[in-house]
Amino acid sequence: MKFTLSWLKQHLETDATLDQITTALNSIGLEVEGVEDRGAALAPFRIAHVVEAAQHPNADRLRACKVDVGDGVIRSVVCGAPNARTGMKAVLGLPGAYVPGSGITLKVGEIRGVKSEGMMCSSRELGLGDDHEGIIDLPEDAPVGVPYASWAGLDDPVVEISITPNRGDALAIRGIARDLAAAGLGTLKPFAPAKVPGVYPSPLRWVVEDAESCPWVLGRAVRGVRNGPSPKWLQDRLVAIGQRPINALVDITNFFTYDLGRPLHVFDAKKVKGDLLFMRRGREGESYLALNGKEIAVTPEDLVIADREAVESLAGIMGGEHSGSDENTSEVFIECALFDPVRIALTGRRHDLRSDARARFERGIDPALLPDALEAATAMVIELCGGEASALTEGGAEPAWRREASLRFERIAGLGGAEVAPDDAVGILERLGFGVVARDAEKVTVSVPSWRNDIAGQGALTQAPGLPADKARAAAEGCAAIEPECDLLEEVLRIIGLDRIPPASLPVSSPVPLPALTPRQSRAVLARRTLAARGMLDCVSFGFLDRRVAALFGETPDALRLENPIAADLDQMRPTPVASLALAAARNIARGYPDLALSELGAAYRDITPEGQLAVAAGLRAGETPRHWAVPARAVDAMDAKGDALAVLGALGVPMAALTVTADAPGFYHPGRSGVVRQGPKTVLATFGEIHPKLREELGLPGPAVAFEVFLDNIPDPKKRRKAAPELAAFQPLRRDFAFLVDAAVPAENLVRAARGAERALITEVSLFDRYAGDKLPEGKVSLALEVTLQPRERSLTDAEIEAVAAKIVAAVAKATGATLRG
Structure with a gap:
């Protein structure tokens, strides 16, 4: 504002x-x-008289001027403007002045051998417009030596x-x-406009068909008007606040929109078909050309103003071109209405129309101001455009807005924390327009002014539809008793000054602060730190993207399509953050950054239910690994993404031994070079793999790219166990290596799991440390080497006991995978 x-x-x-x-x-x-x-920036610039403007002796396009700024000194100024001439009045900046439109500070100089002691400026050089065809040419009566900003009214x-x-x-x-x-x-200052008498019947009458959306509307015509540019004072006020003057009639409506917060609209009465204007809902197939030049297709949910033939305006939001006023308008009809705020807000959002009228109507305007506002607007129309007014015409009736609220004086200090004397509190309310209905030593009851629809109203929140009737009634009664008093208390506190309310700390619930984050919230923080420690750049992207791109990464149900997207290519909730990271990677690669490691903690959307919004830690790597003196760079592969996913799971306390990997990854991964990390047969904790080649080509990812997703909501909450001292074995561990010959199609994970379960009391770790495939092995076979760690706890193991454990390991692996021990 x-x-x-x-x-x-x-x-x-x-x-x-x-x-x-x-x-x-x-x-x-x-x-x-x-x-x-603006006056402060233009203070150094003064009105000057060009005493002489002669041809520059050494330049065809320059003028050598003698200029008087009223201080008795004639200054030499070189000017290149084509309109510089003898006798004109111009705006002159003296040495030391900063030119806002050019960003330069003036100083005495010499141009082609002629001294220049200032600069005569154009509108653009002063930051007042785009005109730079010549210097500002002022009227002959402009006072020489006076600051230009003061004379032009720019010091406001x-x-x-x-x-x-x-x-x-x-x-x-x-x-x-x-x-x-x-x-x-x-x-x-008082506001009580005089009534303008009507000298003829109104040519238009109101018919209100939707009283819920428009409970009250007034109107009157003014005939014999001459519509042209509005006077300078009105144009200056509108321009100062960023409004564009159009013509006198439109400028008057814009004036009252800001002056009284009372939007108005003017119809060219001769362009309206028939003698009735209808406040009604829109109808299927109806449209109108709005004042912003766009064709608007109205819906049955919109309130419109229509004549007998067509829609003329989207009520409370924007008028139409057809019945708008122009230089040929001779009779105007002024509309002054009261609209339902919710109806206006929903219509504005539906059509993406923003206007000053909508901003006021959707917040609620003064329901009692209509008659006075219409009288004031009528008087200004007659004053600026001439003509005579018709009688008023009315539709509906003034709504019942009168209500009361009470304030207990002890609540000012008890709830507000500020000491305010009862007389002072009552005085504040009276100055704000509240009327005292009753008062005693404990409280005051006031009538709420019509312009404060936010006080003692219907309440800001709608009750939950499933609330039991008794609870709903009790809640409504509680709100009706509490909210009006809090509204009055807020008014008293803000008028004495919010900075005068003494600060007070919240009560301390315990000596040791309680955790600020739940365990699940802590997961997100820890996951983000883990990925950052692995060299990934944390990203924050939109949760929506192009529907075409979203379809490459998963299902795109219509329920997850945006009805009012911020851009045409951001119209679908994403099925996975990997999609957003892939688009970001493609943009960076196109700009010369081929080797990337990006991560994001965001949402993936499956459906519109809360359960369908998944918390995901996702990452994407593209190009090659970083160059290093000890290790050559290589293309990223699926194992890099798997390592990232397992690092996050490990940091979040997931036992690695309980995880399995299956090959049923989503379709945007490369089949055979991707996997799904599970805890048990049903719980999916993560996916990883190379991005599918066709998808990389579609998104513009030229080189290798791998990605992963960790589903944070699927990670089980850690079991609460009493912490105990760590159990440290008194005996040294021992390690044994086993090389198995196995079918190439058998996952190495099966061997690791079988070996680990062979003797759980002694085996603490099993890891794969070698894989060999070559012509020295039977066709279709590979050699997988496992290192098994045994940890004795009660005594050292004998050779016989070690051999017995080894035999159990070989037997367990053979039974689970069909592998045989290599000789």
């Missing part, structure tokens, strides 16, 4: 400085986003504040002035 200081003072009688006003705004909860003071600071969703009244300059007056920075 933007406003100028002078515009604010049209509603607020105050001597406060700009700094005092901005400080107060921050203190009362209207946070200042920025202050633009523009303040921008952020507005919370509940403060629709602060989207009006008058609402901001009211808050500042309540905070003690001045007095709110």
Whole structure:
């Protein structure tokens, strides 16, 4: 929300400085986003009189000028503007002035042998527009020597504040002035527009078919208007806050949108078909050309304003080109309506239409302001465009907005933590527009003003539909009793200044702070650190991507398609974070970074239920391993991805001995070069493997690429066990090597598992340390060598006991895999 200081003072009688006003705004909860003071940047530039503009003696396109800035000194200025001429008034910057549009600081110089003691500026050089065809040409009556910013009205600071969703009244300059007056920075000026008499019947009448969406609407016509450019003061105000002047009638509606927070719309009465305007729902097949130049297809969920033939406006959001006012408009019809905030918000989102009117209607506007706003707008139309007004026409009726709320004085300190005297609290509420209904020593009951629809309203939250009736009733009664008092308390606290509320620490529940993260939340942190330690760069990407790309990595159900995507190619919730990492890798490779290691902790989406959103730690490697003096670089392979996945699982406490690997990886992996890590036959903990060659070609990944997924939600919670001292054996471990001849199709994992189970009391570790396949072995056979670690616990093992264990290992491996011990 933007406003100028002078515009604010049209509603607020105050001597406060700009700094005092901005400080107060921050203190009362209207946070200042920025202050633009164009006058400060243009202070060095003054109005100058060109006494003489002669041809430069040494340049065809330059003029040698003599310039007077009113200080009695005639200065030499070289100017290249084609419109520089004798007798004109221009804007001159003297040495030392900073030119905002050019980014230079002026100094005395010499151009082609002629001294130049300043610079006459164009609009673009002063940062006031794009015009740079010539220097600014001022009227003859412009006062020489006066600061240009002051003369042009550019010394009026523009303040921008952020507005919370509940403060629709602060989207009006008058609402901001009211808050500042309540905070003690001045007095709110009265607003009571005189009634404009109607001299003829209105040519249009309202028919409200949807009273729920539009409970009340007023309108009146003004005939004999002359619609042209609005006066300079109005254009200057609109331009200062970022609005584009269009014509007098449209500019008047924009003025009241900001001035009173009261959006209006004007129809060219002669373009409306028939004598009725209907407030109704849209119909299938209807559309209209909006003022932004786009054709809008309305739906039965939209509220529209229509004549007898077609839709003329999307109510509360944007008018139509057909009935808009232009230079030929001679009779205008002013619409002033009250709309349902939810209906406006949903319609705006549905059609992706943003307007100043929508921003105000969806927050809720003053339901009692309609008559006064229409009178003020009618008077301004007649003042600026001429003409005479018709009688008012009305549809619906003013809704019942009057309500009361009570505040117990002890709650100010008890709940708010600030000491405020009862008289001061009541005074604040009265200055904000609340009326005292009753008061005693303990509490005050006030009537809520019409513009504060956020106080003592219906409540901000909707009850859960499955709530039992008795609980729903009790909750509703509790909210009705608590929320209005809290609303009043908040008003008192913010007006005294949020910075005056003493800070208080939360109560300490225990001497030792409780964990801030649950075990499952801690997993994500530990997984991210583990992957970073393995050299992977942590990424944060969107949870949605192009539907075509998503289909390469899994199913793309319509239920997971975005109805209102932020971009056309971001319309589907992703089935796996690997898809996002693959796209990121392709972009980096295309820019000359072929060797990558990327990771992300994000969501994978299977369906719209909470269970269908999976927490996944994913990673992708592309290109080659890092160059090293001791180890040559090589292309990444599936084992790199497997190592990453197992590193995450190991860091999260998953027992490695309990894991198995199967070859049924998802289809975006290379078959035969991928796998699924399981704990038991059903629990899938991770997938890994090379990216399928066809998919790499589709995504623009030229070299090898491998990826993995670790499903964090599938990892069982660690069992809570009492920590004990580690059991350290008193005897040295011993190791024995076994080489088995086995079919090449048998997974090495089967041998490791069989050997480990041969004698669980003694065998503590089994690892594969060699694989050999060659012409010295029978066809279809490979040699797999295992190292088995035995750990005696009660006494040293004898040779006979060791041989017995070895025999058990050979027998167990032979039984499980058909392998034989190599001689």
